[in-house]
Amino acid sequence: MNPPVVFPPTAVDSVDGWDRQAFLETLELLEWHLVCEHLASFASTRMGIEAARTAPLPSSLAITLRRQAETAEIAVLDELIEGGLSFRGIQDLKPVLSRCSKGGVAAGEELLTVAETLAASRRLRYQIDDRELRPVCSALVEAMVTLPGLEQRLKFSLEEGGRVADRASASLAALRQRRHVLRQERRDKLQALLNSCASFLQDSVIAERQSRPVLAVKAGAVGQVPGQVHDSSASGNTVFIEPRSVLSIGNQLVDLEARINEEEQRVLGKLSALIAADELVLKTLVDSLLTLDLALARGRYGRWLGGTCPRLEDTPDAPFQLNNLRHPLLVWQQKRSGGPAVVPISVDVSSWLRVVTITGPNTGGKSVSLKSVGLAALMARAGMFLPCSGQPSLPWCAQVLADIGDEQSLQQSLSTFGGHVKRISRILEALQSGPAPALVLLDEVGAGTDPSEGTALATALLKALADRARLTIATTHFNELKALKYNDTRFENASVAFNAETLSPTYELLWGIPGRSNALAVATCLGLDPMVLEQARALLAPTPESEVNSVIQGLEEQRQRQQTAAEDAAALLARTELLHEELLLCWHKQKQQTALYEEQGRQRLEHAIREGQKEVRSLIRRLRDDSADGETARQVGQRLRKIEGYYRPNREKSTSRSVWRPKVGDRIRLLALGKAAEVLSMSDNGLQLTVRCGVMRTTVDIGLVESLDGRKPEPFPPPVVKVKARPQAAGGAQVRTTHNTLDVRGMRVHEAEASVEERLRNANGPIWVIHGIGTGRLKRGLRTWLGTVPYVERVVDARNEDGGPGCSVIWVY
Incomplete structure (x- = not known):
């Protein structure tokens, strides 16, 4: 008779109406309990640690999506808060609630944990509650009632330590005061007896026997100290006596202790009744806190793994896309135990694929690939982040079933093949009666029996699973299974890579190409006797299987060449992008230099105009002088003609020289590159040119080119620009400079007002006042005062590049 199967508590509740044994076997084979243990190490409370180890998997996609949202929201908040979210002070109140609800009396320490949990819950609710940023977690904490009245009552009635x-209680205070007085009285009497009976005593210390104070009296002087004997020494030389003078006080203290304990129990019972009255509220609070603790544990564990939140699809036929997936247990081993670096795998299964067969040498990583995909599906269902890169996407798997490893059992008289068959039978039953979609993982399918029969059985099994499961991933060494892809579009091949030069696996997963077993190469790497290997190679005659291996080898070499070509193309693309960035950098520099030259030319022109105006005014003053005569007028006229001849011809010459319109076929110079180009076409408005520079063909603005002799282009037709200027600001600068900027940071409001008012008297345009952000008091004070100044038109915040909210721009009439 077979022994009954013992079901562990983890995840059993999520299985309903189908074969639980197949599901629990899968969890054990994938080592899901270790993932739960690692998750539990990130929990903050004792109840969170226990729940992380035993919590069932979600039974629906909606629950999983809610857990995902909780994890993502609280993980972001945990990163933003310095030191992270703290659950310090939160305890599991369910044992206390259970005792109080049944009429029991909780201890003082247990009642204090209720008060501490209520205080910590209120702090957490304040940190988490934000409907816009964290809608899911905020809805969760809104249901938390923290009962501040109960918390204050508990802290008022209980001291530290419970x-x-x-x-x-007034009665309790009076009883304790009476006990203190009696203890002091007894202590004084005993001290007096120590002094008066020192010669009869073995020791001058007040001892204690049976919770009563006693004196160590010599055996021969028992009659000298009347009282009640409580004990004697082992040698019989010392007798411990409670003096008669303090016996009555001791009896009174015993009675007081009983009354005090009774009163304390009455107070504790009253407090326990208050907790029992709020049992449902407190249970809801504890459940919410546990949910938040588990969400935080998932977030911290995912961040530690370097994980990403997966996108779960409700469509059963949704594809599997897992880029650079790493086995979470191997990541843990690498980070915690200094293990080897984890080689990631990528899984890309289209919506029409149903079966993927992974082939390749032993020790190449086939089983690790199976377990990685299986754990990824379970972690995604549990609302955890996946150790992937990019955005992983997969369907929500209602069932994950696996047959990995050897189920040989001598007690059950099961061979290796028999163990596999029984486990696969349970998987088929689960697929028949359980929900969809399902992910099935089979390791060494069809192994353990005659190869021909095993191949036939494996082929039939995979075809049956293609009809029943969303995806089946199977590892095998049978070459016939590699050919299923070419007869059924639902099948695909994959293989683990093997380095033939180093005779070692690379643990990479390759898609679309079947792999070779490389048994002799693996045996060589593992140190098998060379003579045995030589004989094996001699016995390995050419067979159809070897021809298939030759084809596979050719495919691998072709894939290697394609990968090399792809890497070369990627390098060329990188160099092209680098060249593009250099060209953009040169163009920006040229644009900045052009703007600088234009600014310098404008400044020179303004200077020349000011000098000309100054000289003309001087000539006018000479003509208006009373002493001016005809000779003076003649000289002034000659000077005016010289000034006109100096400016007007140059301007006309410059104008005539600078006016130039490019035409199709003209040779022009690109300012950004400093190279000549040919105009191929022009836009309708004449503002865009299509040019060819060498082999490069591009479109540039007309302002970025010039003629080969240095003439600047004029757009055709010339655009008409209408400018509406502010008359009141015409005399002042419209941009922020050091002359129209005032810094009042650190001043009081009245000091800032005086400084701004003095600057406004001489203002010839807008004034920028830097007041900073801080508490906003200085800004509000200045804005209020400026609202009363009659010659201030408006006050606005500066642009972001000029200071933003920390700087105000004052416009005057």
Whole structure:
């Protein structure tokens, strides 16, 4: 008779109406309990640690999506808060609630944990509650009632350590005061007896026996100290006596202790009744706190793994896209135990694929690939982040079933093949009665029996699974299974890479190409006797299988050549992008230099105009002088003609020289590159030119070219630009400079007002006042005062590049 199967508590509740044994076997084979243990190490509370180890998997996609949202929201908040979210002070209140709801009396320490949990919950609710940023977690904490009245009552009635405070009961305070007086009285009497009976005592210390104070009296002087004997020494030389003078006080203290304990129990019972009255509220609070703790544990574990939140599809036929997936247990081993670097795998299964067969040598990583995909599906279902890059995407798998490893059992008289068959039978039953979609993982399908029969059985099994499961991933060494892809579009091949030069696996997963077993190469790497290997090679006669291996080898070499070509193309693309960035950098520099030259020319022109105006005004003053005569007028006229001849011809010459319109076929110079180009076409408005420079063909603005003799282009037709200027600001600068900027940071409001008012008197345009952000008091004070100044038109925040909200721009009439 077979022994009954013992089901562990983890995830059993999520299985309903189908074969639980197949599901639990899968969890054990994939080592899901270790993932749960690692997750539990990131929990903050004791109840969170226990729940992370035993919590069931979600039974629907909606629950999983809610867990994902909780994880993402609280993980972001945990990163933003310095030191992270803290669950310090939060305890599991369910044992206390259970005792109180049944009429029991909780201890003072247990009642204090209720008060501490309520205080910590209120702090967490304040940190988490934000409907816009964290809608899911905010809805969760809104259901938390923190009962501040109960918390204050508990803290008022209990002291640190759970001791009932004197203020909790007037009777208790009076009894404790009476006990203190009696203890002091007894201590004084005993001290007096120590002094008066020192010669009869073995020791001058007040001892204690059976919770009563005693004196160590010599055996021969027992009659000298009347009282009650409580004990004697092992040698019989010392007798411990409670003096008669303090016996009555001791009896009174015993009675007081009983009354005090009774009063403390009454107070604790009253507090326990208050907790029992709010049992449902407190249970909801504990459940919400546990949910938040688990969400935070998932977020911290995912961040530690370097994970990404997966996109779960409701469509059963949704594809599997997992880029650079790493086995979470191997990542843990690498980071915690200094293990080897984890080689990631990529899984890209289209919506029409149903079966993927992975082939390749032993020790090449086939089983690790199976377990990685299986754990990824379970972690995604649990609302956890996946150790992938990019955005992983996969369907929500209602079932994950696996047959990995050897189920040989001597007690059950099962061979290796028999163990596989029984496990696969349970998987088929689960697929028949369980929900969809399902992910099935089979390791060494058809192994353990005659190769021909095993191949036939594996072929039939994979075809059956293609009809029943969303995706089946199977590892095999049978060459016939590699050919299923070419007869059924639902099948695909994959292989683990093997380096023939180093005779070692690379643990990479390759798609579309079947792999070779490389048994002799692996045996060589593992140190098998060379003579045995030589004989094996001699016995390995050419067979159809070897011809298939030759084809596979050719495909691998072709894939290697394609990969090399792709790497070369990627390098060329990188160099092209680098060249493009250099060209853009040169263009920006040229544009900046052009703007600089234009600014310098404008400044020179303004200077020349000012000098000309100054000289003309001087000539006019000479003509208006009373002493001016005809000779003076003649000289002034000659000077005016010289000034006109100096400016007007140059301007006309410059104008005539600079006016130039490019035409199709003209040779022009690109300013950004400094190279000549040919105009191929022009836009309708004449603002865009299509040019060819060498082999490069591009479109540039007309302002970025010039003629070969240095003439600047004029757009055709010339655009008409209408400019509306502010008359009141015509005399002042419209941009921020050091002359129209005032810094009042650090001043009081009245000091800032005086400084701004002095600057406004001489203002010839807008004034920029830097007041900073800080508390906003200085800004508000200045804005209020400026609202009363009659010659201030408006006050606005500066642009972001000029200071933003920390700087105000004052416009005057």
